[in-house]
Amino acid sequence: MRVMFIKFLVSVGALVYVSTELLSVFNVLTPFFLYLFWLVTLGVGLYLFWRNRPHDIVGGRTFGQLSVSEQIMLILCGVLIVLPLLFLAIYAPPNNVDSNNYHLTRVVYWLQNHNVNHFPTIHVQQLYHNVMSEYLLLHVLALSGHDYFVNVVQWGAMLGTVASVGAIAKQLGLKPGVQVLVSILQLTLPIGILEASTTQNDYVAVFFFTCFMYFGIKLLQEFRWEDVWWMSVCLALGGFTKYPVFFYAFPYCLWIGVQVLRKKGLKTAVSTFGIALATLLLVFGPFFSRNYGLFGSILSPKIGSSLFVENIAVEKYCFTCTLSNVAKNIGLHLGLPSAGYNAKIDAVMAKFHALIGEDINNPQLSLDNYRTQFVIQEDMSGNLLLLIAICIAAVWLLFQKKQGVFKGILVCAVVGFVIFCSSAKFQFWSSRTHMPVFAQGTLLVGLLVANWPARGRILVGYFFVLTAIPYIVDNFNKPLFPIRYASKYWLGYIPRHLCVPVGANENQYQEALGSYYDFAKPEPCYPLKQDLPYGQRQQIVTKLNALDYYKLESEHIFKYERAHYFFICDHDYPNTYYDFKELAKRIEPSSKGVGMLLEQSVGFYRYWSILRPRMSEDWQMRYIVFEKDYLALPNARQIFAYDYVLSDNEKFIDRYLPKTQIEAIYRTGSLVLVKLKKPSVQLYNY
Structure with a gap:
């Protein structure tokens, strides 16, 4: 049942990718054609399932093998974690900063352009950051017509990851009770709980990574071409979601490649590599082509170009550089709600860097200055308890005889983490990028407790379930209770x-x-x-x-209306919400469009989402000022008529809009709305 579930999710991901790219080529990426595609797909899928339906789905029988205590624990996980997170995912708006700035704003552009080609923007990350998760968001938003279900994408990825680590545990020979514990450890991962009700992309990435692991481990045990295909698709879609997946997958690729070469010979090894490489090229080809056409680089704008804004890659490579970033990345998970304790960790970190002779905040290695902190926030929360459990399990494993596959997983987890720390600059946000490490670590903890009495495993499971509760009820972006x-x-x-x-x-x-x-x-x-x-x-x-x-x-999410919480991460919260709410009354439903002149908030999804339900079908929202480099893009030549302009800096109004075109200006504390005398199609460049 678990394998069927993860294959179903991976298949949906692959279909989303294929349909998005195909419809985009013909500029018909619209709700109508997406409905048509999924209607045909559903019909074909139901026919194939009925024709090839399994007569014995193992799942209910496995559940019956569990003890009553383990069954109760699983039910409690559903009641205390899974269902509340589903409620939060649906009830709370997608209010993460990245959601507004690029995850969902670019989805709006794709729907307006009817393609996923690059477009003029003031936030270039909307173009070159990986897009697989947003393809999923695109389909959900287009098919549902609202954003009530966009957060469910990551919630579904959480369930898929829980299923996949459980399936890996079974593949490695762990008993059903241990599989339950491994799944609970993944389910209760603090940063995972916080991510599961967002439109971030980290849980989608870790889902594809753990599926890649599952099919890869199957290949290590028994070579089957079917698993080669599944593994290749999972790797490609995982990397297409987030590049760090490749860092964590690289040691597995070496391990699997060597074993296939040793057991099956050169021809099979080359064929396996060819399938994986071809899948990667097919998935990334269109995206890389779009990047190269605009940036002259397949990844991002070149350093020194007018569109360059960030350099996430480290700029200095050395042994002590790696030690520094490894230590700081581990430090992201060491915080506790104690200022004194956190200060002591800071002192230890400073002494360690003095010992190795590296500047702790070297800008060549870090984007953020290091400090130990404890936060319950969906961008940067740590995972201290599971980190401790994984470290104990890893040390214990080193002294065990045999257990070659588990030791291989340990080596791959460590090597992947070191590659990540050696390649990417330190950021406060990186704890969510470590999720693949923790997914692998759950398996090591599972092996550690495999021979424990059932009561001991159950107590460990209940402990992690209880420690997960604060992350459900006290998420800064979506607080259930004001505690x-x-x-x-x-x-x-x-x-x-x-x-x-x-x-x-x-x-x-x-x-x-x-x-x-x-x-x-x-x-x-x-x-x-x-x-x-x-x-x-x-x-x-x-x-x-x-x-x-x-x-x-x-604050709690029942205190105000849903739209209010789009702005909870805003520096001027809740004033920005009230300011926009007042201005929104001035925008007539017959409006052609609203042009955006933004400085403080580079994304506009929240404004679009609030206005969209009462506007006409062809109403749009777009940036009207952007760098001249974008003028060569076909999407820059699309006609956009707007009769209002919204800005968070009145100086922009004076700079770009001729006074002769302005009918009225409406001001609030943080926003300015301009009503034009007649619709304009003028775009401005700098």
């Missing part, structure tokens, strides 16, 4: 660096907290002068609350 302030008070958890909120009276903060924080240090954040006892930390929490520092901590 954040109370938990900070109980824990005496204070910010080590106090950042005075935008618009707040800094003098009031200095007067109330000047004896604790060093306000002589440069803004924007002031460091804590020294570690403080629990009672004083509670006093600071109380004072911060009196200053409205924790006003966001009282």
Whole structure:
């Protein structure tokens, strides 16, 4: 049943890819043709399933082999984790910063252009960041007509990953009870829980990676051409979702290649490599062609070009460089809700870098300055408990005889992680990119507890289920209950660096907290002068609350209407929401389109999503100012008529819009809406 499930999901992914690229070629990537494609696909799929239906689906029988306690634990996982996450995925809007800035904004452009070719933008990452997850979002958004189900893509990838690690555990000979524990460890991964209700792409990537692992391990045990094809498709789609999948998959490719060469000979090994390479070229070919046509590079804009904005790859290679980034990436998972503890980890990290002679914040190796932190946020949460369990299991495994496949998985996990740390600069956001390492680690923990008494395994499972609950109810972007302030008070958890909120009276903060924080240090954040006892930390929490520092901590997703929470990550939340809500009343449903002149928020999906339900069918929203490099794109020549312009910087209005075309200007605190006298098709370049 698990294998059927993951094959079904991979097949859906492959069909999404093929249909998207094919319809895009003919500029008919529209809801009508997507409906038609899936209607035909569903009919063919049901016919083939009925004709080749299995007479004995193993699944219910396996569930019956579990003890009552294990069955109850699985049911609790469904009730306490799976269903609440499904509710959050549907009820809460896709309000992640990346969702608005590029994941969903580019989906809007694809639907408006009727193709996935590059388009003029002010956020070039919308073009060259990998796109497989967004292809899935495109189909969901087009077929449903709303964004209620776009978060479900990652929720489904979570279920697929849980199924695939369980299937790997079975393939490796672990008993049903151990398979359950392995699956629970994956399900309760903190960053995974937080990702499962977002439109990020990390869980989609780890799903394809674990499926690649499953079919690859099957090949190691028994060579079958069918598994070569499945493995190749999973690898290609995983890399097409996120490039780090290739870092983690590379050692497996070597391992599998050597074993196939040794057992089946050169001809079979070359054929296997050829299938994998051909699949990669077929999947990446159109995307690389689009990149090369605009950037002169298949990956991203070249350094020094006018479109270049970021260099994620490390710029210095050496042994101590790798040690530095390995240590800092591990540090992302070491944080606890204790400022004193986190400060001690920082001190250890500083001493380690002094010992190896590397600057801890070398810009050639890091995009962010290192600090140990504990956050429950869907971009950067750590996974300390599972990390400890994996380390214990890894050390134990090294002293075991045999267990060659598990030791191979350990080596691949370590090598893949080292390759990642050696290739990509350190970022606070990288904990979600480590998910493949933790997926592999669950198998090592499964082997460790394989011979434990059933009661011990069950206790471990319940422990991880309980520790997962805060990440479900207290997600900063989607809080189910307003417990954040109370938990900070109980824990005496204070910010080590106090950042005075935008618009707040800094003098009031200095007067109330000047004896604790060093306000002589440069803004924007002031460091804590020294570690403080629990009672004083509670006093600071109380004072911060009196200053409205924790006003966001009282939020929960039932407090306001759904659209309100599109803006929860905004620096000026909730003012931006109210500002836009007021301006949206000025936009008539008969509007041709709204041109975007943005500076602070480079994406506009949330504005589009709020306006779209009451606008005409052909209404659009696009950027009207962009760099001249985009003028060569066919999509830059599409006619876009707009009769309103929305901006977050009034200076842009003065710079680009002729006063003779303006009928009215409506201002709020953070946004400006311009109504034009008549629709315009003018685009502006710089």
